[in-house]
Amino acid sequence: MTTMNRRVLLRRRPVGEPTPDDFEVVESPVPEPAAGQALLRTVWLSLDPYMRGRMDEGISYTGTPNPALGDVMVGGTVSEVIASNHRDLAVGDVVVGAQGWQAYAVAGPRGLRKIDPGVAPISTALGVLGMPGLTAYVGLLDIGQPRPGETVVVSAATGAVGAVVGQIAKIKGCRVVGVAGAQAKCDYAVKELGLDACVSHRAPNLDSALRAACPDGIDVYFDNVGGAVLAAVLRLINRNARIPLCGLISEYNARERPAGPNLRPILTQRALVKGFIVGDHTDRMADFLRDGSAWLREGRLRYREDVVEGLERAPEAFIGLLRGANFGKLLVRVGPEPARR
Amino acid sequence: MTTMNRRVLLRRRPVGEPTPDDFEVVESPVPEPAAGQALLRTVWLSLDPYMRGRMDEGISYTGTPNPALGDVMVGGTVSEVIASNHRDLAVGDVVVGAQGWQAYAVAGPRGLRKIDPGVAPISTALGVLGMPGLTAYVGLLDIGQPRPGETVVVSAATGAVGAVVGQIAKIKGCRVVGVAGAQAKCDYAVKELGLDACVSHRAPNLDSALRAACPDGIDVYFDNVGGAVLAAVLRLINRNARIPLCGLISEYNARERPAGPNLRPILTQRALVKGFIVGDHTDRMADFLRDGSAWLREGRLRYREDVVEGLERAPEAFIGLLRGANFGKLLVRVGPEPARR
Incomplete structure (x- = not known):
């Protein structure tokens, strides 16, 4: 019995919102690693806006050039090394990389980072301890530079990036207000992530809801979405x-570039x-990774994953992501967890 | 014979574009300086957007609170001290301050800066060596941080601020492209200010005109106007x-806050x-002042003044300023130059 590779290809370039027909799921032989390469079996695929x-x-x-039509969709992955022609990659190693929407891939060590399954579940390397977490860390701390007592607002507050932003801002002693869509997300942001308040961008009057949640104005706004939330935030920002x-995200599916805020x-x-x-x-x-791992260990950094089972479901999950249908870090389970060594 | 003071008061708050009826020119007695004050005779009044x-x-x-109805209009001034009850202010001193749209004012030394009529014409303390010049210097050098060879774009390029921005950027070794309205202003920006190119925002296709003037993209944009020019610039900005x-300025007269650029x-x-x-x-x-005076002396910083004769003409000149009718730093000559001592 030959195991086949499954791959999701870009079939058509979307106009506006992507549809399932923009993707194609195909089977092909599992590739052979060349000299200096390893064969990687995808365990987790990350879906990101x-x-x-x-x-x-x-x-x-x-x-980097975008995929051509017929190319595999790009994406971050956690994989297990299942065969290797490179001394730095051993069978059984778990690596985070960007192998795309496919069940198997060959790659050299460049662009791969080994992860220790003992530290945290390996899926976290795509979320709270991965690219989304680093995004939150760099954007909030290096650009936002929040000071204790300041008010920090974060949009997409329960998303992979936003949830880390809000919690780091709390760790830094700020008043933190999230913005999310569904009421369940707002409840989660306050009760589970520990934010001081969370406002729905579907509120009948976003301006007044945000003003009520930010009585001292807004000092830092970590923006994931643009659009109406950004416009409302700008009306409340403090000096400096x-x-x-x-x-x-609010305009990623737009057919024409919308105007921005005043x-x-x-x-x-x-x-x-x-x-x-x-x-x-x-x-x-x-x-x-030093700070994030410590916060995770201390229970100061929580995370929620929204797991979709099976690579073939990635297109619909991705379409939902752009609509805010996910709740937590969106992941596709492409294959079973590696056996613990 | 008693000399009377003339003052321009805010009579009505404009809706949209100001009209002459929003102002009122009145006569009143020349005020008496109290203890610790001097009597100042306005020589120059600055008009600024x-x-x-x-x-x-x-x-x-x-x-600071805006003027109430019936208050004198605020504005920067160059004045001569003509009577004094303060030891730091001597009769004959020339000072730059913010005495507003009036021919005489009383003031203490706070907020006044003495200027040396030997360095440059005293009107320059309201322009190339004053607040507009400092605005250009700080905004371009401290925020814009242009590096030699980079492309700098400046809007309102022949205005009080923009003309200094463009020339400092040239001094710093940049390619400099102005944006202005009238063709005569564009010609002046290139021929007199030494800019590499100047594009009219009235060009039939602003995007392509700007692209042609900025073949290497745009690294720094010193924005005075917002609106369509900002939107066009954003489409051409380089990384970082x-x-x-x-x-x-493009929206100062707007009745509602317009949308911004994507x-x-x-x-x-x-x-x-x-x-x-x-x-x-x-x-x-x-x-x-150290750098600007040196550049002025060396002929590397040129300036153009658009002088309106008489305080009573300030309202119409100001209305024109917001339409871009001025050409160079807009000044009102309120009274004669001080006698040279």
Whole structure:
């Protein structure tokens, strides 16, 4: 019996919101590792909003070309080494990398990071202890620079990045207000993540709801979404506010680039807006893993995973992600956990 | 014969664009300086776009309450001391301050800075060697941080602030592209100020005109105007671009706050936008005056004044300023130059 590889390819470039027909699930032989390569079996695939941009024509903003039609979809993965022609990769090693939406891949050690399954569940390497966690850490601490007692607002507050932002801001002694969609997410943000308040962006009057939650104004806004939430936040920012701009999820599916918020508060409040991309900040990974692992161990950093079973369900899960249908870090279980050694 | 004071009062708060009826020119007795005060005769009054905001209800973004109806309009002035009850202010001294739209005022030394008529014409203390010059210096150098060879774009490029921005950027070795309205202003920016190019925001296709003028993209955008120019610039910014946000003249007369530009390039290019107010940066005045005076003396910093004769013409000149009708630093000659001592 030959095991086959399963892969999700980009079949068509979406116009607006992606549809299942933009993807194609195919089977092909499991590849053979060349000299200097290992064969990796995907255990976990991460689904993240940035992938929407990677489906468009052109160069991604990380500087790498987007997949061509027929290429495998890109994505972060946790994999087990199941065969190896490289001395740095041993069978049984668990690695985090970017093998994309597929069950098997071959790769050299470049771009892979070994993870220790003893520290935390290996899926966390794609979430609270991975790229989303580093995004939160760098954006909040290096750009936002929150001071104790300041008010920090974070959008997509229960998402993979937002949940870490809110909890680190609490650790740093801030008043923290989340913004999320569903009431269940808002409840979770307060009761489980420990935020001081959480406002639904579906509130009939977002301005007044946010104002009530931020009686002292807003000093730091970690923005994942743009759109109406950003506009409402700007009306409440304090002098010298800092706005790490991490994502604009609200417009990723837009067919035309929507207008932005009125910028007058940025001028009058002497505010700072800084776009950033986590890939520029891997020099902070060691600091983040040190702090993040400690906070996790101490129970100060909680996380929630939204697990989808099976690679073939990745397209619909991804489409839902862009609508905010997930609740917690969205992961696809592509294969079984590695046997514990 | 008694000399009377003339004053321009805020008669009505404008809705949208100010009209002459929003102002009232009145005569009143020349005030008497109390103990610790001097009597100042206004020589020059500065007209600046920020004054539009000071005509609205409320607290200005500098933190001071806006004038009440019937109060004198606020504004920067160069004045001659003509009587004094304070030992630090001698008759004949020339001072720069904020005595407002009036021919005479009484004031103590606080908020006044003596200027040396031997260094440059005293009107320059309201322009190239005054608040507009400091605005340019701080915004460009401290926030924009241009490096030699980078492309710097400045809007309102022949205005009091913009003209200094462009010339300092040239001194720092940048490619400098101005944006202005009238063709005569664009010609002046290139031929007299030495900019590499200047684009009219009235060009039929602002995007392509700006792209042609900035073949290597845009690294620093010193923004005075917001609106369509900012949106066009964002589409051309390079990675790690810096945008000192100094003013939003294009919307100062708007009855409702207009939408802003799409912010995606700020995210994807990791750009920085920083609002600033010159009043927060008076600690840089000494550095600026040292550098600015030297550049002026060396002929590396040129300036153009647009002089209106007589205080009673200030309202119409100010209304024109917000339409871009002025050409160079807009000044009102309120009274004769002090006799040279």
